[in-house]
Amino acid sequence: MSYIYKIHHVPTSDPVLLSFLAGKFAALRLSALTISAAAFSSTFAIESAFTATAWIARLKRQHVHTFIAVAYAPSTNPEEQTIDAGDWIGSATLLGPSPKAKYHLTESGGPEPGDDLAESKWQMTAVYNSPEHRGKGIAKMLIKGALEFAGAAGEGRSTRVRIMIHPDNVVVKKLYDGLGFVDAGNCTLAEAYLSNFDDDMLPADQGRSNPEKYWSRQGLVMERSS
Numbered sequence: 001m002s003y004i005y006k007i008h009h010v011p012t013s014d015p016v017l018l019s020f021l022a023g024k025f026a027a028l029r030l031s032a033l034t035i036s037a038a039a040f041s042s043t044f045a046i047e048s049a050f051t052a053t054a055w056i057a058r059l060k061r062q063h064v065h066t067f068i069a070v071a072y073a074p075s076t077n078p079e080e081q082t083i084d085a086g087d088w089i090g091s092a093t094l095l096g097p098s099p100k101a102k103y104h105l106t107e108s109g110g111p112e113p114g115d116d117l118a119e120s121k122w123q124m125t126a127v128y129n130s131p132e133h134r135g136k137g138i139a140k141m142l143i144k145g146a147l148e149f150a151g152a153a154g155e156g157r158s159t160r161v162r163i164m165i166h167p168d169n170v171v172v173k174k175l176y177d178g179l180g181f182v183d184a185g186n187c188t189l190a191e192a193y194l195s196n197f198d199d200d201m202l203p204a205d206q207g208r209s210n211p212e213k214y215w216s217r218q219g220l221v222m223e224r225s226s
């Protein structure tokens with residue numbers, strides 16, 4: 001079956017709508033953590049314990065922008081292609097803008113980010129598309145939607161967008177290569193958690209008792225400046 005696909009930026013200002021959308025987001029995210037467990041640093045065990053209130057709070061976090069890919073039946077009129085209708089099939093999260101002091105990974109071996117007055121800095125994470133809709137350019141649409149938002153929000157400054165991926169995830173590497181992202185050093189799991197606003201996933205000792213897991217520099221950093 002063919003579908004109409006559309007990318008939406010989740011609005012967070014209407015509490016009634018947000019409460020409904022948070023339910024849809026939770027279902028999509030838990031399905032992603034089940035189907036593609038190896039791709040994410042979070043787990044189904046962690047997120048299936050979130051309450052409805054916690055899901056709402058996650059979407060409302062400051063500097064967190066959630067993009068959703070929605071599939072509509074081909075007969076759906078344009079005015080009916082709204083975020084609360086159709087099937088939610090994919091998502092991507094854009095974090096930022098972040099100040100250089102927080103964003104810069106001094107040990108990564110990547111280039112130094114620009115000054116905050118000249119450049120806005122962003123991190124992308126949690127890109128996902130449902131298996132039955134893969135290979136149709138949906139992930140590209142999601143990332144382009146986030147890049148456009150970041151570019152517009154930078155208000156004339158240049159834009160730096162970064163992603164951290166598992167080095168073995170060749171599909172994602174190819175996806176970002178094709179969108180003009182270039183290799184920009186390596187990160188640790190602890191840096192990935194902090195950069196992805198997942199600080200609460202770091203153990204209380206910041207992972208110092210398990211440096212091999214949290215502080216070995218194995219993650220691949222890619223970024224795109226425009």
Ligand SMILES: CC(C)(COP(=O)(O)OP(=O)(O)OC[C@H]1O[C@@H](n2cnc3c(N)ncnc32)[C@H](O)[C@@H]1OP(=O)(O)O)[C@@H](O)C(=O)NCCC(=O)NCCS
Nearest residue numbers: 036039127128129134135136137138139140171172174175
């Ligand atoms: C990675 C993922 C988001 C791609 O979604 P998608 O909608 O199928 O991707 P697209 O159709 O937009 O493909 C974009 C590019 O990705 C690459 N790609 C996608 N699927 C691929 C595959 N099976 N093999 C190799 N490259 C692939 C290609 O470069 C493709 O561009 P092209 O079609 O011009 O060659 C999806 O496979 C997924 O959700 N995987 C599990 C979760 C995951 O790994 N997330 C990343 C966490 S960092």
